[in-house]
Amino acid sequence: MAGRTGRRAGKPDTRESILAAARTVFxxxxxxxxxxxxxxxxxxxxxxxxxxxxxxxxxxFLAAMNSPVDPRELLPQVLDGDPGEVGTxxxxxxxxxxxxxxxxxxxxxxxxxxxxxWTARLLREFLTTQVIRRxxxxxxxxxxxxxxxGSLVASQMIGLAMMRYVIRLEPVASVPAETLVGTVxxxxxxxxxxxxxxxxx
Amino acid sequence: MAGRTGRRAGKPDTRESILAAARTVFxxxxxxxxxxxxxxxxxxxxxxxxxxxxxxxxxxFLAAMNSPVDPRELLPQVLDGDPGEVGTxxxxxxxxxxxxxxxxxxxxxxxxxxxxxWTARLLREFLTTQVIRRxxxxxxxxxxxxxxxGSLVASQMIGLAMMRYVIRLEPVASVPAETLVGTVxxxxxxxxxxxxxxxxx
Numbered sequence: 414m415a416g417r418t419g420r421r422a423g424k425p426d427t428r429e430s431i432l433a434a435a436r437t438v439f440x441x442x443x444x445x446x447x448x449x450x451x452x453x454x455x456x457x458x459x460x461x462x463x464x465x466x467x468x469x470x471x472x473x474f475l476a477a478m479n480s481p482v483d484p485r486e487l488l489p490q491v492l493d494g495d496p497g498e499v500g501t502x503x504x505x506x507x508x509x510x511x512x513x514x515x516x517x518x519x520x521x522x523x524x525x526x527x528x529x530x531w532t533a534r535l536l537r538e539f540l541t542t543q544v545i546r547r548x549x550x551x552x553x554x555x556x557x558x559x560x561x562x563g564s565l566v567a568s569q570m571i572g573l574a575m576m577r578y579v580i581r582l583e584p585v586a587s588v589p590a591e592t593l594v595g596t597v598x599x600x601x602x603x604x605x606x607x608x609x610x611x612x613x614x
Numbered sequence: 615m616a617g618r619t620g621r622r623a624g625k626p627d628t629r630e631s632i633l634a635a636a637r638t639v640f641x642x643x644x645x646x647x648x649x650x651x652x653x654x655x656x657x658x659x660x661x662x663x664x665x666x667x668x669x670x671x672x673x674x675f676l677a678a679m680n681s682p683v684d685p686r687e688l689l690p691q692v693l694d695g696d697p698g699e700v701g702t703x704x705x706x707x708x709x710x711x712x713x714x715x716x717x718x719x720x721x722x723x724x725x726x727x728x729x730x731x732w733t734a735r736l737l738r739e740f741l742t743t744q745v746i747r748r749x750x751x752x753x754x755x756x757x758x759x760x761x762x763x764g765s766l767v768a769s770q771m772i773g774l775a776m777m778r779y780v781i782r783l784e785p786v787a788s789v790p791a792e793t794l795v796g797t798v799x800x801x802x803x804x805x806x807x808x809x810x811x812x813x814x815x
Contacts, residue, residue: 527728527780537781564777564786565797571781572773576765579728580738580772585765595811596766600801610796 430456431463435477440534444474444542475543478535479525481518482510484543492551499552500602501594507570508590511578520578523571540567552605565604573597631657632664636678641735645675645743675744679736680726682719683711685744693752700753701803702795708771709791712779721779724772741768753806766805774798 434455438447449470453460467473475483487510491502511519526536545563554562573593576582585593635656639648650671654661668674676684688711692703712720727737746764755763774794777783786794 524728527725527776533781537783540781540783560785561789561793561797564783567783568773568777568786568798569770569801570773571776572769572771575728575772575776576769580734580741582738582741582765582768584762585769588762592762596762596805597769599811600770600804603801604797610800 427456427458427462428466431458431466431473432477435467435473436535439474439477439538440531443534444470444538447474449473471543474539478539479518479522480539480543481515481522484547488544488547488551492548496552496606497602499548499605500600501598503548503566503570503601504573504598505590505594507574508577508593511574512590516578519574523574523579540571548605554605558609561609562604565609566601569597569600569604628657628659628663629667632659632667632674633678636668636674637736640675640678640739641732644735645671645739648675650674672744675740679740680719680723681740681744682716682723685748689745689748689752693749697753697807698803700749701801701806702799704749704767704802705771705774705799706791706795708775709778709794712775713791717779720775724775724780741772749806755806759810762810763805766810767802770798770801770805 431452435447435452438452438455441447442451447470449460449463452473453463456463463473467476471485472483487506491499491506494502510516522536522539525532527533541563545567548566549559549563552559573585576585577593578586580586632653636648636653639653639656642648643652648671650661650664653674654664657664664674668677672686673684688707692700692707695703711717723737723740726733728734742764746768749767750760750764753760774786777786778794779787781787
């Protein structure tokens with residue numbers, strides 16, 4: 414898709430100004446509170462130009478985050494099928510991204526999220542609005558419990574990525590992905606659909 | 615204990631040279647391969663001075679890592695008691711560190727471990743030699759499976775710390791610690807002593 418992640422040719426200064434303004438506005442207001450209008454104002458350009466370069470607000474956000482993938486393209490293969498196997502499919506798809514050529518960009522994204530409060534806020538918005546919200550909407554979960562379930566899943570998945578691809582702790586760093594699908598998949602499944610003893614607070 | 619984590623007065627330049635040399639040697643050779651002799655040589659001082667300032671190799675390593683705690687002091691409260699509840703105790707003790715005044719130092723340690731390959735290597739050595747190895751030695755685990763179990767536990771615990779204290783993903787960031795003890799404790803318990811379907815690779 415031309416221009417989806419911002420690879421379309423254009424005046425580099427304008428594109429970079431828009432991306433810089435987008436990072437600021439998304440970090441300050443969150444994804445939901447950010448508007449293309451505010452981002453355009455921050456970059457000193459017309460809102461139509463932002464749409465022209467980057468498409469929708471979702472697409473601009475992914476470009477601003479340097480996201481290696483568009484979660485919307487991958488979630489169907491996780492969410493479609495037996496709901497009792499969604500944990501397994503989520504771990505398999507997730508590791509597939511990191512084991513692909515996109516993996517180095519994913520490591521960079523994770524590292525950047527740890528650098529300071531500001532980048533952490535962007536990574537949090539990314540997880541919440543681009544991934545977790547969509548998974549939870551698809552599953553038929555108690556809306557009171559759903560947010561805790563989603564953030565527990567994120568804690569396990571991001572921790573797994575950190576140990577396998579960043580810290581490179583053995584043997585998690587080098588076992589076949591399917592070993593982790595088999596061992597971590599049930600954890601993710603329990604967080605999504607199992608009993609949570611303490612319940613939400 | 616005087617001087618345990620390097621807080622004893624001394625010539626600041628000498629102390630810093632030793633700590634810098636220690637970080638280099640621990641990162642290059644790993645904890646087990648590093649020697650006080652090599653660290654002393656790197657700092658251009660006598661090995662006796664390293665012992666004088668920092669004590670044992672373990673103590674020097676904790677000082678070089680700016681570790682907020684000495685895991686050996688905390689592990690007894692995790693490991694003593696019903697082995698079927700070790701997961702619960704591990705999560706409770708772990709969150710207790712992060713929720714204490716030592717928490718900000720723990721965040722700094724985690725962030726530094728993400729900065730580059732070199733600091734990641736130090737964090738990996740810290741997890742492996744100061745925490746995981748000691749937990750596994752205490753539990754009566756199949757030695758073939760034990761390393762995978764230990765690194766799965768690390769993936770969940772570090773991921774939990776990242777979401778709660780660094781990324782601050784809600785609601786994991788603000789639920790009471792006991793909610794996480796109740797939900798994540800069983801995961802850690804399964805990784806340590808439960809069936810691992812895929813087994814080690």
